[in-house]
Amino acid sequence: MNIKLIAKHEKDARASRDAIVTTLEELMDADPSVCYVDCDLMGCLNTKGLWKKHPDRAIQAGIAEANAAGVCAGLAATGKNVFFHSFGTFSSRRCYDQIYMSAAYAGLTVHVLGSDAGVTAAFNGGTHMPLEDAGMYLSIPQTTVIDACDYDQLYSVMHSLAHTQGVSYTRFVRKDVIQVYAPGSQFEIGKGVVLHESGEDACAVICSGIMVDEALKAYESLQAQGITIRVIDMFTWKPLDEALVRKAAAETGCVVTAENHNVTCGLGAAVASCLAKDHPVPQEFVGVQDRFGQVGPQSFLMDEYGLRAADIEAAVKRAIARKS
Amino acid sequence: MKDLNVKQLNILAAQIRLETLKVIHSRGFGHVGGSVDLAEMLAVLYGAAMRFDPKDPRWPDRDWLVLSKGHAGPAAYATFGLMGYYPLEQAYTLNHPHTRFPSHTDRLLTPGVDLTTGSLGQGASSAMGAALGNKLDGRDSRVYLVVGDGEADEGQVWEAFHFAAAHKLDNVVVFLDMNGYQLDGPTAEILDHGDLPGKVAAFGLYTQQVDGHDVAAIYHALEAALAHKGSPSCIVLNTCKGKGATFAESSHAHSSQPNEEQWAEALQAAEQALEAARQA
Ligand SMILES: Cc1ncc(C[n+]2csc(CCOP(=O)(O)OP(=O)(O)O)c2C)c(N)n1
Numbered sequence: 001m002n003i004k005l006i007a008k009h010e011k012d013a014r015a016s017r018d019a020i021v022t023t024l025e026e027l028m029d030a031d032p033s034v035c036y037v038d039c040d041l042m043g044c045l046n047t048k049g050l051w052k053k054h055p056d057r058a059i060q061a062g063i064a065e066a067n068a069a070g071v072c073a074g075l076a077a078t079g080k081n082v083f084f085h086s087f088g089t090f091s092s093r094r095c096y097d098q099i100y101m102s103a104a105y106a107g108l109t110v111h112v113l114g115s116d117a118g119v120t121a122a123f124n125g126g127t128h129m130p131l132e133d134a135g136m137y138l139s140i141p142q143t144t145v146i147d148a149c150d151y152d153q154l155y156s157v158m159h160s161l162a163h164t165q166g167v168s169y170t171r172f173v174r175k176d177v178i179q180v181y182a183p184g185s186q187f188e189i190g191k192g193v194v195l196h197e198s199g200e201d202a203c204a205v206i207c208s209g210i211m212v213d214e215a216l217k218a219y220e221s222l223q224a225q226g227i228t229i230r231v232i233d234m235f236t237w238k239p240l241d242e243a244l245v246r247k248a249a250a251e252t253g254c255v256v257t258a259e260n261h262n263v264t265c266g267l268g269a270a271v272a273s274c275l276a277k278d279h280p281v282p283q284e285f286v287g288v289q290d291r292f293g294q295v296g297p298q299s300f301l302m303d304e305y306g307l308r309a310a311d312i313e314a315a316v317k318r319a320i321a322r323k324s
Numbered sequence: 325m326k327d328l329n330v331k332q333l334n335i336l337a338a339q340i341r342l343e344t345l346k347v348i349h350s351r352g353f354g355h356v357g358g359s360v361d362l363a364e365m366l367a368v369l370y371g372a373a374m375r376f377d378p379k380d381p382r383w384p385d386r387d388w389l390v391l392s393k394g395h396a397g398p399a400a401y402a403t404f405g406l407m408g409y410y411p412l413e414q415a416y417t418l419n420h421p422h423t424r425f426p427s428h429t430d431r432l433l434t435p436g437v438d439l440t441t442g443s444l445g446q447g448a449s450s451a452m453g454a455a456l457g458n459k460l461d462g463r464d465s466r467v468y469l470v471v472g473d474g475e476a477d478e479g480q481v482w483e484a485f486h487f488a489a490a491h492k493l494d495n496v497v498v499f500l501d502m503n504g505y506q507l508d509g510p511t512a513e514i515l516d517h518g519d520l521p522g523k524v525a526a527f528g529l530y531t532q533q534v535d536g537h538d539v540a541a542i543y544h545a546l547e548a549a550l551a552h553k554g555s556p557s558c559i560v561l562n563t564c565k566g567k568g569a570t571f572a573e574s575s576h577a578h579s580s581q582p583n584e585e586q587w588a589e590a591l592q593a594a595e596q597a598l599e600a601a602r603q604a
Contacts (some may be wrong), residue, residue, distance in 0.1 A: 038508075040474060040477070040506050040507045040508050040514055040515075041507060041508070042508050043507055043508050043509075043578070044507070048508070060508065060513075060514050060515060061515065062474070062477030062506075062514050062515030063444050063445070063474050063475060063477040063478055063506065063507075064477040064478050064479060064515070066479065067479060089443065090443065093443075094443060123351070123353075123354075123419045123427055124427055124428070124442075125419070125426040125427050125428055125430075125442065126426065126430070126442075127394065127428045127430075127440070127441070127442025127443055128428070128442060128443075294426070295419050295423065295426035295427060296419065296420065296421040296422075296423075297421070300421040304421075
């Protein structure tokens with residue numbers, strides 16, 4: 001792992017999806033076994049150029065996600081290294097049993113990409129808003145589950161995934177993300193990234209995806225109020241970096257999890273089940289509180305579902321107050 | 325069905341097209357292409373065929389509309405507004421915070437929407453369930469299901485057709501919007517269907533194919549479909565994705581974000597088309 005934090009809370013001029021496009025192109029150019037299957041959403045991922053360049057291995061499966069997932073499993077059985085994309089709703093809910101049985105249970109490797117993570121589905125509305133997609137993939141044995149926050153993290157993770165066995169699921173935002181990391185940053189799947197740490201930390205905020213920038217803002221605001229917190233970007237939800245979670249709980253005495261996902265089945269639940277085993281501490285859950293998605297601008301939805309720095313701040317104060 | 329009045333239906337279609345544009349214009353961008361191309365079909369349904377009560381959207385004896393290509397919501401919102409379900413201005417809140425008019429049709433939010441859709445393919449099945457339920461209750465209500473040609477990629481569409489034919493759901497009329505385009509481009513280049521109407525017919529649906537922008541042709545096909553007994557029907561509409569929306573008609577774009585100038589041009593053209601229908 002080799003990370004440089006930028007964290008100026010500024011939008012990246014690059015669309016984060018292009019980290020995927022670039023990686024896919026690099027992988028496909030270098031390795032004839034790499035295939036990419038999409039479901040009539042190449043325009044949304046910006047891979048139409050790749051389709052032209054590799055018409056044999058950039059495969060249009062049409063609006064038929066369940067079939068596409070099965071096709072991916074079959075391709076994998078012939079030794080292909082397969083990446084499969086649709087919106088996060090459809091690359092999870094719409095093809096779950098096919099991924100579960102034909103790929104995961106059958107011991108095959110398929111890398112699933114789910115775009116428009118959580119509230120970033122914005123104007124497509126509640127029917128297109130994946131708030132349980134990662135939770136579904138957490139429930140399949142031996143998967144790798146990623147909630148990526150920016151371009152450079154996606155780029156690094158995508159390259160690592162190419163060498164990872166089994167079913168993986170990566171949820172991401174297509175564009176307009178805050179740049180957290182500097183170009184060239186390298187991440188290790190399964191290892192959380194400690195963004196702020198000191199001997200004074202009164203609470204640990206464990207977060208991922210669009211919540212990383214919110215947590216960094218909460219850090220600054222709390223710092224000004226004399227409260228120091230630890231901030232961990234847990235972009236790998238599974239396998240969870242349990243050692244890091246336990247260490248944070250032991251050293252700070254309480255945790256706040258923050259996710260762009262339903263709290264019943266995501267990062268917060270994974271952290272809680274890790275800590276409950278041998279180091280229970282007070283935990284507060286920032287995230288979507290068991291509600292359905294709805295339509296609207298992302299900024300409105302982040303307010304509506306309590307996904308703001310202010311929500312993290314309040315949760316930190318509640319967690320600290322619960323420490324005995 | 326009401327007697328055929330071509331002029332009146334053409335006026336209604338032009339109103340639906342204009343209002344659909346206004347609804348999407350209220351947000352500035354959206355699924356224009358696959359919404360405006362349904363104007364003539366919706367005009368025939370709501371102007372001549374369907375049984376509905378805008379004061380009582382869930383009237384048990386109503387006919388149902390299931391827009392399985394749920395992204396065409398704005399065309400439905402325009403139609404329902406014109407029919408008096410709500411003042412049209414309410415629909416000029418498309419995709420705004422707390423709106424009752426989301427990009428995909430939602431039965432819990434919008435009066436007139438019978439089933440929630442958005443994940444393509446699913447409305448086909450739920451429409452068949454509604455048709456079966458109405459039959460079980462002894463009601464003669466019809467279910468009108470609208471499916472996109474890209475949407476027909478979904479196996480679920482064909483499972484629904486299979487189910488409807490096996491259960492002899494002759495209270496269902498499927499409109500297959502064959503505009504030849506889906507999100508990534510021409511349907512023939514994404515996953516070629518071959519003879520799509522032929523396939524529908526082979527699944528046991530009484531299938532006709534008409535010009536989807538010719539209200540009289542749609543009317544007559546619907547008359548024949550409603551008279552047909554013993555199996556579900558399908559009317560394949562040959563349409564132009566983006567029909568009548570100046571910025572989308574030639575590109576057949578799936579979603580459009582025109583600038584204000586382009587919007588003004590499109591709205592003006594749609595108003596002129598309405599005026600021409602009135603003068604015809
Ligand atoms: C299950 C599912 N997969 C993908 C999408 C994203 N999507 C929305 S519209 C669309 C294209 C639809 O094409 P078609 O049915 O032909 O509609 P039309 O061209 O008439 O608008 C796609 C891929 C979706 N809504 N649902």
